[in-house]
Amino acid sequence: MGWAVGWDSNWERDVGYGVPGVCDYPGCGAKITRGLAHVCGGEPMGGDAGCGLFFCSEHLGAGQRCERCIAGLRPFGATDDTPEWLEHKLSCPTWEPWRVAYPDEVAAIRKRLAERAPDGET
Numbered sequence: 001m002g003w004a005v006g007w008d009s010n011w012e013r014d015v016g017y018g019v020p021g022v023c024d025y026p027g028c029g030a031k032i033t034r035g036l037a038h039v040c041g042g043e044p045m046g047g048d049a050g051c052g053l054f055f056c057s058e059h060l061g062a063g064q065r066c067e068r069c070i071a072g073l074r075p076f077g078a079t080d081d082t083p084e085w086l087e088h089k090l091s092c093p094t095w096e097p098w099r100v101a102y103p104d105e106v107a108a109i110r111k112r113l114a115e116r117a118p119d120g121e122t
Helices: 067-071 083-091 093-101 103-116
Strands: 006-008 013-022 031-034
Touching: 013 083, 083 093, 083 103, 093 103
Parallel strands: none
Antiparallel strands: 006 013, 013 031
């Protein structure tokens, strides 16, 4: 079984090495993937040791855990999906069954992209 794309029910977002993202450390913005190499805890959804958020190498510390998990604190918030990923979900033919099954989510993605685009461009 591959980890290219999956669903994290804890953070309610797509994950996997096929999912582009940005570091979940507040203000970082480093481009990463949401693959196991970047997940706090080193296991899907963080396993038993981490929060399951995704961090760049600068913000993923000892034992593949973020600073909050190392200190025993509540996790940071999750970053939004990248526009690149959202556009992929809306346009890739392999996502068509998902688009048909989840029209409300598709509408929400379209709205998010429209709100982010300058002058209403998507």
